[in-house]
Amino acid sequence: MLQIKNLHATVDGKEILKGIDLAVNTGEVHAIMGPNGSGKSTLANVLAGRDGYEITQGTILYNGQDLSKMAPEIRAREGIFLAFQYPVEIPGVNNIYLLKAALNAVRKHRGEPELDAVEFLALVRDRMKVVAMKDDLMSRSVNEGFSGGEKKRNEIFQMAVLEPALAILDETDSGLDIDALKIVAGGINQLRNRERAIVLVTHYQRLLGYIVPDFVHVLADGKIIKSGDRNLALQLEEKGYDWVKQETVAA
Amino acid sequence: MPGQNEQVENLVKTEYEHGFVTDVDTDTVAPGLNEDVIRLISNKKGEPEWLLEWRLKAYRHWLKMTEPRWAHVHHEPINYQSISYYSAPKSKKTGPKNLDEVDPKLLETYAKLGIPLQEQKMLAGVAVDAVFDSVSVATTFKEKLAEAGVIFGSFSEAVQNHPDLVRQYLGTVVPTSDNFFAALNSAVFTDGSFCYVPKGVRCPMELSTYFRINASNTGQFERTLIIADEGSYVSYLEGCTAPMRDENQLHAAVVELIALENARIKYSTVQNWYPGDENGKGGIYNFVTKRGDCRGNHSRISWTQVETGSAITWKYPSCILRGDHSVGEFYSVAVTNNYQQADTGTKMIHIGKNTKSTIISKGISARHGQNAYRGLVRIGKGAENARNYTRCDSLLMGDQCGAHTFPYIETRNSSAKVEHEATTSKISDDQLFYCLQRGISEEDAVNMIVNGFCKEVFRELPMEFAVEAQKLLGITLEGAIG
Numbered sequence: 001m002l003q004i005k006n007l008h009a010t011v012d013g014k015e016i017l018k019g020i021d022l023a024v025n026t027g028e029v030h031a032i033m034g035p036n037g038s039g040k041s042t043l044a045n046v047l048a049g050r051d052g053y054e055i056t057q058g059t060i061l062y063n064g065q066d067l068s069k070m071a072p073e074i075r076a077r078e079g080i081f082l083a084f085q086y087p088v089e090i091p092g093v094n095n096i097y098l099l100k101a102a103l104n105a106v107r108k109h110r111g112e113p114e115l116d117a118v119e120f121l122a123l124v125r126d127r128m129k130v131v132a133m134k135d136d137l138m139s140r141s142v143n144e145g146f147s148g149g150e151k152k153r154n155e156i157f158q159m160a161v162l163e164p165a166l167a168i169l170d171e172t173d174s175g176l177d178i179d180a181l182k183i184v185a186g187g188i189n190q191l192r193n194r195e196r197a198i199v200l201v202t203h204y205q206r207l208l209g210y211i212v213p214d215f216v217h218v219l220a221d222g223k224i225i226k227s228g229d230r231n232l233a234l235q236l237e238e239k240g241y242d243w244v245k246q247e248t249v250a251a
Numbered sequence: 252m253p254g255q256n257e258q259v260e261n262l263v264k265t266e267y268e269h270g271f272v273t274d275v276d277t278d279t280v281a282p283g284l285n286e287d288v289i290r291l292i293s294n295k296k297g298e299p300e301w302l303l304e305w306r307l308k309a310y311r312h313w314l315k316m317t318e319p320r321w322a323h324v325h326h327e328p329i330n331y332q333s334i335s336y337y338s339a340p341k342s343k344k345t346g347p348k349n350l351d352e353v354d355p356k357l358l359e360t361y362a363k364l365g366i367p368l369q370e371q372k373m374l375a376g377v378a379v380d381a382v383f384d385s386v387s388v389a390t391t392f393k394e395k396l397a398e399a400g401v402i403f404g405s406f407s408e409a410v411q412n413h414p415d416l417v418r419q420y421l422g423t424v425v426p427t428s429d430n431f432f433a434a435l436n437s438a439v440f441t442d443g444s445f446c447y448v449p450k451g452v453r454c455p456m457e458l459s460t461y462f463r464i465n466a467s468n469t470g471q472f473e474r475t476l477i478i479a480d481e482g483s484y485v486s487y488l489e490g491c492t493a494p495m496r497d498e499n500q501l502h503a504a505v506v507e508l509i510a511l512e513n514a515r516i517k518y519s520t521v522q523n524w525y526p527g528d529e530n531g532k533g534g535i536y537n538f539v540t541k542r543g544d545c546r547g548n549h550s551r552i553s554w555t556q557v558e559t560g561s562a563i564t565w566k567y568p569s570c571i572l573r574g575d576h577s578v579g580e581f582y583s584v585a586v587t588n589n590y591q592q593a594d595t596g597t598k599m600i601h602i603g604k605n606t607k608s609t610i611i612s613k614g615i616s617a618r619h620g621q622n623a624y625r626g627l628v629r630i631g632k633g634a635e636n637a638r639n640y641t642r643c644d645s646l647l648m649g650d651q652c653g654a655h656t657f658p659y660i661e662t663r664n665s666s667a668k669v670e671h672e673a674t675t676s677k678i679s680d681d682q683l684f685y686c687l688q689r690g691i692s693e694e695d696a697v698n699m700i701v702n703g704f705c706k707e708v709f710r711e712l713p714m715e716f717a718v719e720a721q722k723l724l725g726i727t728l729e730g731a732i733g
Contacts, residue, residue, distance in 0.1 A: 082688050
């Protein structure tokens with residue numbers, strides 16, 4: 001589904017990603033771990049097509065298509081979803097209204113009929129259960145006055161409604177207390193299935209105690225320096241990122 | 252996604268959609284202004300002597316006045332002698348008795364504008380008076396309104412049929428000498444709308460006036476007078492469009508509202524005069540005086556305006572809170588795009604005790620647009636426990652536009668409580684990217700964000716007009732992303 005080859009990318013002219021190779025197949029869950037500043041969030045933003053993140057070398061193929069040629073909204077409609085690390089507030093724009101516009105844009109792109117208000121609300125009622133969303137958050141402005149935890153839950157709730165093929169979750173666990181973490185992780189597990197790939201970008205192993213990844217990759221200084229299964233995450237937790245770095249240097 | 256400036260450069264590729272000209276024979280007087288022209292206008296309209304004298308008095312006063320210069324707008328001096336002060340569709344000389352007598356071309360024009368003049372086609376609910384250049388063309392739903400005792404129609408008719416009411420109230424809120432443009436209007440006004448809602452009557456439908464400037468080299472000087480007698484309620488909406496022309500055209504209207512005890516007037520404006528082209532050529536100079544007088548206790552006047560058109564907008568719909576416990580409200584969205592300039596706001600004059608006013612102003616500037624909020628809150632000596640809340644938010648799109656806020660607060664009573672909040676923001680890249688990442692197009696995203704910004708004002712508009720206002724905003728700012 002996703003093939004990244006020798007990806008180099010800059011932010012404000014500064015090279016952050018320095019040759020990433022990664023392949024993600026349908027149904028797989030990949031965890032990308034790494035210390036602060038290693039390029040994890042940059043990778044997530046490059047995949048989503050954020051302005052200011054420039055690919056200087058290498059290729060990204062998504063379902064065989066060159067991703068760099070696709071506008072961000074087209075990527076979204078083609079099934080790429082980014083759960084933001086810091087979801088932005090949009091005053092005056094109703095949370096549900098934005099989601100309805102998003103879902104119908106995706107459906108239209110797929111050649112499916114748009115949902116009317118009744119159908120959409122039924123869907124929303126159902127998907128709210130995934131992360132136990134509170135009713136009053138539905139009618140509020142997008143993320144306005146939401147707590148940190150509510151914002152993250154809202155992201156996973158949106159994912160539940162939009163049903164992406166590839167979900168990139170950027171530090172979705174950061175800033176969550178243990179109860180909220182369980183709810184969010186539980187929601188992600190419910191959304192894990194054979195048709196969907198999930199890329200978890202995270203600093204800590206903590207989240208991986210709830211969501212067991214198929215693959216773990218360690219990102220340091222813009223490169224994937226080690227890949228493995230969930231045991232790699234456990235080793236990291238125990239020995240720290242320096243251990244992998246030293247091991248890589250030694251090798 | 253291109254850079255911000257480039258996006259702003261892509262701004263408003265859509266043409267002004269009401270820019271057509273209707274080909275009708277008109278009866279237009281030669282350009283120029285003097286007492287003879289005023290006598291001619293008054294004569295054409297068969298006015299009583301007192302009204303002619305009133306006009307002449309205004310004109311003589313106007314001659315001694317100079318154009319105001321304090322507004323944050325710039326334009327070439329206006330040559331008042333090059334404007335024609337009267338233009339009417341010819342068939343209208345004697346005035347149509349009903350819709351069947353109205354020139355079909357005019358009805359076509361209004362149909363193009365989406366104004367439902369044909370009663371049979373109306374879904375119900377909105378009575379329309381339409382002003383084409385200088386004269387009122389038709390009023391719908393007159394009979395139904397008459398049943399309720401509501402008088403609604405053209406100003407000229409009111410002068411003929413209800414001269415006492417007109418004489419009693421005309422100029423009592425905006426005196427002839429009030430300001431340069433109001434004095435000019437008083438001298439040369441040609442038509443407009445008149446509405447009287449009797450005691451205790453809740454007007455059974457929304458009232459609406461549609462103004463259209465069609466002829467070239469003409470000014471439009473309409474006069475609107477609305478009186479809500481004790482305990483009555485009326486909701487009134489005006490809309491405006493004009494053809495695209497290279498020269499600037501002057502629109503100097505006066506609107507007077509009078510709310511007696513326990514009466515409420517809700518006045519909404521969706522102003523979409525031709526704004527000029529993307530280089531700032533042409534467009535309407537919209538220099539308007541609007542004022543409401545809360546004359547009775549517990550009366551209430553609300554102004555809601557969505558100003559998307561005009562090359563220059565200069566208007567300050569105001570409230571005189573004379574009655575005790577009276578309430579004044581001002582909700583405004585003003586958009587300036589390309590080279591449009593707006594200097595708009597309100598005045599809330601607290602005179603009575605326990606008077607309350609609310610001001611919510613939303614300014615949106617794109618490209619080279621300049622947007623100024625100018626507001627005065629004056630608490631008089633006797634205005635015990637007066638309250639005012641003011642909030643001015645500005646949204647900037649791109650980096651060549653400007654937003655300015657000029658709040659004036661004068662308090663002569665220590666029990667007054669006056670609050671003022673102001674913010675300036677840009678549509679952030681983060682907000683835009685968030686929407687894009689959810690699959691929403693750039694255009695829809697900007698619309699959504701801007702409409703969200705204006706929500707507090709739009710929700711004050713009658714439902715169907717709120718929808719129209721949202722669409723209008725979308726068209727005005729099409730492609731304006733920053």
